[in-house]
Amino acid sequence: MGSVVSISKLRTWLPWAFTSWIIALAVLFPIAMVVLQALFPADNIWGHLVETTLPRYLESSLILMVGVGVPSAILGVATAWIVTRCEFIGRRYFQWALLLPFAFPSYLLAYLYTDILQYSGPMQGYLRELFEWKYKSDYWFPEIRSIGGAMVMFTLTLYPYVYLLARSSFLEQSDSASNLSRLLGCSAWGSFFRVSLPAARPAVAVGTSLVLMETLNDFGTVDFFAVETMTTGIFDIWLNRNNMGGAAQIATLLMGMVLLLIGLEQISRRNQRQYQEEGSRKKIERVKLHGWLKVGAMSVVIFPVLFGFLIPFTVLSGYAWSALENYWDPQLYLYAMNTMLVATVAAFLTMVVGLLVSYSKRLQSKGGVKLAHKFAGIGYAMPGAVLAVGVVILFGGVDRFINEMLDKWFDYSPGLIFSGTLFALIFTYVVRFLAVATGGIDASLSKIKPSMDYAARSLGESSFSTMRKIHIPMIRGGLLTAALIVFVDVMKELPATLLLRPFNFETLATHVYYFASDEMLRETSIAALMIVLAGLGPVILLSRSIASSRE
Template sequence: MTQAADSTEYRLHQPLLARRTSPRWLISALITTCIVALPVLAVILLAFFPDENIWPHLFSTTLPRYIDNTLRLMLGVAFLTLTIGISTAWAVTMCEFPGRRIFEWALLLPFAVPAYVIAYVYTDLLDYAGPIQIALRDWFGWTSARDYWFPEIRTLGGATLMIGLVLYPYVYLLSRAAFLEQSPSLFAVSRSLGHSALGTFFRVVLPIARPAIAVGLSLVLMETLNDFGTVDFFAVQTLTAGLFDTWMNLGNLGGAAQIATVMLSFVLILVTLERYSRRRQQQYAGRDSRQPIHRFRLSGPRQAICFIACVMPVIFGFAIPALVLGLYAIEYFEQSWNIVFIRNALNSLFLSGIAAFTTLVVGLTLAYSRRLHDTPGMRVLMRLSSLGYAMPGAVLAVGVIIPLAAFDNWVDRWMVQWFGWNTGLLLSGTAFALVFAYTVRFLAVSAGSIESALQKVTPSMDMASRSLGQSPGGTLLRVHLPVLKGTLLTAALVVFVDCMKELPATLILRPFNFDTLATYVYQFASDEMLSRSALPALVIVLAGIVPIILMSRSISSSRGSQLA
């Protein structure tokens, strides 16, 4: 009732706030959205008007293979993440078994491991020259690969498994949040009608949680489409790998833009399907939605099944990679801890820190402008500003380099014409391009979090501040920022970690002789030198654990529990 009353109060006072607010916030939001949407427009324009049209060649040669591999990879990852994510979320939410409280947060740990890192680790373990096959040959007296069969990791199936092991937390996180929000009375009614716990899950719980699961799955598929490190290392020719090959090896930016439009079409289809799946679903919280959850008492064998189902993803998705990286990092610490590692770590910290701050400033501007001008046009601007999060990193890099390079060339020509000076690459060849790409890519994270937090602040606080003579900016600084400190810190932390892990856009846009921890790991691992890349990879993994703990705590605190 309180939230509904606040919402009604906000709508009633919105016209008054809009009349008393200068248009500067709205203009700022409009300019910001245009800048953020610029990469998308640049990709589309270059794809339709390239310097050299190779679309017929792509369509008749490599493009069908890229699309086929991409679709098969996405379908395989979707099946794996749905199976692991939904089953584990149901187990830790509704069942009581040994270790449940640990698994609530431990199942999120694979989220901290980039897909390319886990691919490097398992390739090192499972290859012909790896320790597992060497041990098998010693135990059984085999002398060559002809004497036995062992699954090949560097395949489409291997890439599917690697990506699925680190992306299932998307589905787990949102599924568990949806299960926690459901009313206990639904379970009681279903059980009173004779349905078993499993029948209740499929007939009642799963249909209600479907919108949240659809959102998680769409995020998984977009991240799968974005992956480059894993598919490149496993030689799986997907659209992302094709984009890199067309641009970096063939030097055809127009062809890369055309492949990028195909990837954007995939993203558009995913977003449309996700919205279509929940178009007619409207859910309201029940009166007992905050009551403690009555967990099911399980028999011994069923407890063992739940334990195994939860422990396996944690072992293979986090424990084994972290253990291998830790052992290598300790063994080769003296070789790894050098000036190059320190410089690359500082580069990552600098870029990620600047990008996190920039996304907070831009996200705060957009979210507060939406609060001041809650109009259909402003809602459209908010959606457009979030496009970057749906764009794969390689596509975003193409979209960023086009306008920045055009600006650099224009400035260079103008300076040569009037002053005889060559300015070179002012934006496209500097760290500015990376920060811009990171900001566009992860703006939705900060803007969405801030907008959600602002909606919980009662409008009467704005009115009281304005009645005391504060401007909209003064109200933001003195009233809203102190309230939003926790949200701002969490959003900045998540963006910081995402920037630390980002690989495709960083590989393309980084300045000459400039590396981050992600590209540093990629270079060594591509040369089959996992031991030298272990320390930087471990730093990336450890950096991702902090936001995971914060997310798990915020979800777990939403509901208590009781044994049924």
């Protein structure tokens, strides 16, 4: 019986399975292009790579992962715990200020701190003057352009991922659990380690894995700091050795590592599936801090805000102010408009596509919808530049095919349709950041009980109109958040933008990159400041939306 195809049964799941798979394939195709390059390279240097540089790339990538993942997780959890459970002056400000470093792309922070801390920078200059040192050999000063420096840059800009998720987890935790444990004799610390932290573990795991993925895929920072990671290796082999195949092989390995990371994160959460009480609306009781404890807690929250935002922001603003005279360029308006255009369109489309994927998964398990959902998120595992190459190859092929067909049948050749267009660029953004959107949307959807769907369906709404009338309004906040994160990500994105943009199309990020990578940070400080400011709005909005849930 089961093998008989039934139209009326197909109708219930096929449209959703079809939608998910179309999206999944759109994500998989450009990645497949890269993997194909890796499997069938024109000039195979895999053996050479394994013998020479690959171990080094792997080593620094792994060191970087540990050196960023651990401090980010600790910093994120500690700050989240302090602002949700302790009371001190300025707590309300800190809970959104802690997200501010999000607005800085890692590479921009790297440019700024290098400018401040390098040998010829103001910091060391001042110290030399103060202590009357003359030369480099007279004293020791940490080298900012090093793997250690990169760890600090990444931690400062990426810990907000952990903070954001840990904080909402702490907010959602019912007071009763931790109060109960305190009645049972746990100290405040004991209840943190034995109740609150384990309950927040899934959130911390997700946040940390996001941090690690961003770290693994970064190019701008490690390139500037001359740290030899997998990504710099990819570019070195691809561009300096003209070996696309070798680059694709490392890219595939890198993707494998990221997928492994995702897998581990999911395994760690498997035993943790627990339904939280529906957001208890009670106010959280906070511990008032005194004495050294207060000083300690406040330093912990001040540190990342100060070094991750206030100092670099002040320095950058100073540069921008003094640059206004010499380097103000009316073109900047255009670049800002371009940036807004692509980021807005990409954020909106990513949100819509993400919603379709997430909702399909909620609705259906048939037709491999779950697998399609997983595949749809895989673009986040690819470094932007490698993904962009996949897109270039893919659309080049599609364009050639269309032209050949039209030429054959209608004797008409329209030229390039997708290649070198904003469509290709935005397509890449959607593929790259889809996982960011689906992650948030999945979480929002999971908070809606199935009875909501059932109620609407039994009142005569189809699955699609149920999404429109019930789910979309109910997860409006989650959708907005997803779109905002994608917006900020797109705005900061560099390698894919460099590679895919059409003629004469500059964004703020590409503009900053030209100059800053050539040590002309001051010249480009106005554009850099614009990136930070544009990212700031969404970040604050984001922060306030979670804050309002329980304040």
